[in-house]
Amino acid sequence: MKTREDKPKNRYSQFFTDPLIADFMVNEVRHEGAGTFLDPAVGRGAFTCAAHRSMDVSISACEIDPSMVRNFCLSNDYDADLVCDDYLLHIYKERFDCIVCNPPYNRFQDIENRKKYRDLFKERYAVNMSGYSNLCVYFLIKSMNELSESGRCCYIIPYEFLNTGYGEVIKEYLLRSGMLEKIIKFDFRSKIFGDAITTSCILVLENRPHDKVDLITVKDVSELKKGRFENVRTYDYGDLKPEEKWLSYFGDNKKADGLKNIVKLSDFGKVSRGIATGANDFFLLSRSDIEERGLSREACVLCLTRSPDVKDAVVTGGTMQDLIDANKKVFVFDGTLAVNQEDLDYIEYGEKRGYNKKYLTGKRSPWYSIEHRETAPILITVFNRNEIKIIRNEAGVKNLTAFHGIYLKDKDAAFADIFFCYLITPLARELLYGSRREYGEGLYMFEPGDLTGADMLDLNLISDDDRNDILDIYDMIKKENSIQKADELDRIFRKYV
Numbered sequence: 001m002k003t004r005e006d007k008p009k010n011r012y013s014q015f016f017t018d019p020l021i022a023d024f025m026v027n028e029v030r031h032e033g034a035g036t037f038l039d040p041a042v043g044r045g046a047f048t049c050a051a052h053r054s055m056d057v058s059i060s061a062c063e064i065d066p067s068m069v070r071n072f073c074l075s076n077d078y079d080a081d082l083v084c085d086d087y088l089l090h091i092y093k094e095r096f097d098c099i100v101c102n103p104p105y106n107r108f109q110d111i112e113n114r115k116k117y118r119d120l121f122k123e124r125y126a127v128n129m130s131g132y133s134n135l136c137v138y139f140l141i142k143s144m145n146e147l148s149e150s151g152r153c154c155y156i157i158p159y160e161f162l163n164t165g166y167g168e169v170i171k172e173y174l175l176r177s178g179m180l181e182k183i184i185k186f187d188f189r190s191k192i193f194g195d196a197i198t199t200s201c202i203l204v205l206e207n208r209p210h211d212k213v214d215l216i217t218v219k220d221v222s223e224l225k226k227g228r229f230e231n232v233r234t235y236d237y238g239d240l241k242p243e244e245k246w247l248s249y250f251g252d253n254k255k256a257d258g259l260k261n262i263v264k265l266s267d268f269g270k271v272s273r274g275i276a277t278g279a280n281d282f283f284l285l286s287r288s289d290i291e292e293r294g295l296s297r298e299a300c301v302l303c304l305t306r307s308p309d310v311k312d313a314v315v316t317g318g319t320m321q322d323l324i325d326a327n328k329k330v331f332v333f334d335g336t337l338a339v340n341q342e343d344l345d346y347i348e349y350g351e352k353r354g355y356n357k358k359y360l361t362g363k364r365s366p367w368y369s370i371e372h373r374e375t376a377p378i379l380i381t382v383f384n385r386n387e388i389k390i391i392r393n394e395a396g397v398k399n400l401t402a403f404h405g406i407y408l409k410d411k412d413a414a415f416a417d418i419f420f421c422y423l424i425t426p427l428a429r430e431l432l433y434g435s436r437r438e439y440g441e442g443l444y445m446f447e448p449g450d451l452t453g454a455d456m457l458d459l460n461l462i463s464d465d466d467r468n469d470i471l472d473i474y475d476m477i478k479k480e481n482s483i484q485k486a487d488e489l490d491r492i493f494r495k496y497v
């Protein structure tokens, strides 16, 4: 796995597995009668070395990078049938009793042969891989097809596939094969193996039909050393749905377990994505853009466009004025509101530049209109690294797709303030995180449906006294424009769970 010392050479995603984890994984595939062992992405040979030490098997390995092959040959003195090739294209005629792999983790944008692999997998394995698939899952599927009867396979890969869209095909494939025995997800308190391991999981498969799967959360290295796990959830195959987010099946993400008075966010309102212009270069304008072109203010609608621009937790008219003064692009041109010749000229300019023929604008009528959407009292950022950003939209401005809008059934402004105060607490974040989609390296996102279906405290239960305290704190948050008081709010809301 990636460690601080091992700087990845990104083209081939060269992160190396810690010996403790390599030993554990090799141990998972060891079984009676096993005679052959394959590492499809061998690198320096962490797994082959562990297998050589602990098993009596003939070792095969594949590695795409010739310099890594040389490195392997110099540092390993046991016999291994090593091929220097692209594993995904290499044809193995035999089947293997044991396969262990830490495959390359290239994101879909960085996969050079993406189309070729997808076509190949459709033809060879009858699987329609999503175009967004990480390279590692191609390795996994190929290896599953190279296991001998009762052969065992162990992979370490990012666990993002458990919750993201491209993972649905993979989960479906795993279930259909019947091979999945367990998934071990790391939730280490310490960063002993570097950052990558904190978002990884180990899959253990065996080529015979299974009817149950263990989903395991490992919190401490000692559990790996002992091979005994404290947090195990066993599921029938039929209970695991490919279209669902499996991270929540592990239990640890179901933070609502054991809490009382938990309802769904949908009980209070709904979440919708922001406005998609389809051509931000044309539609987004700063004050100087408007002045230079002589556009009318009527046709230029104030809008929150980019998440990094918004530093305030409570967005007021003052916040918007600061953004205008900083010449941020916080206006969206709506040609249907045109009132002067310059507005019309701008529409014509857009047509000359072909902005009317973009994917979204080409479908809109007229192309220069902007989706009509109510302004949302609360906004939440779609893509997040570390903390999610929650915004109380007191300015009543529209928002683009960088934010989702939370539309409350109760239109009272004071209720929106309380709802916002709840959302910024650690309690609310813990519950929301159970619904996030992970993209690896700390990046995660929410689809509107993820948030609408998220667990939350039933805010109807808040007493009048607590309501007043919360609203007093809200006033302070607004005055200081900082969510420093979130812990104080947390103490109030936690009394109810």
Ligand SMILES: C[S@@+](CC[C@H](N)C(=O)[O-])C[C@H]1O[C@@H](n2cnc3c(N)ncnc32)[C@H](O)[C@@H]1O
Binding pocket: 001, 012, 013, 014, 015, 016, 017, 039, 040, 041, 042, 043, 044, 045, 046, 047, 062, 063, 064, 065, 068, 085, 086, 087, 088, 101, 102, 103, 104, 105
């Ligand atoms: C994450 S590293 C793991 C290395 C080693 N097995 C370990 O666990 O320490 C992945 C290795 O796969 C190699 N690799 C990348 N793409 C490959 C491909 N298409 N076929 C075979 N090997 C590949 C990389 O060069 C790298 O050495």
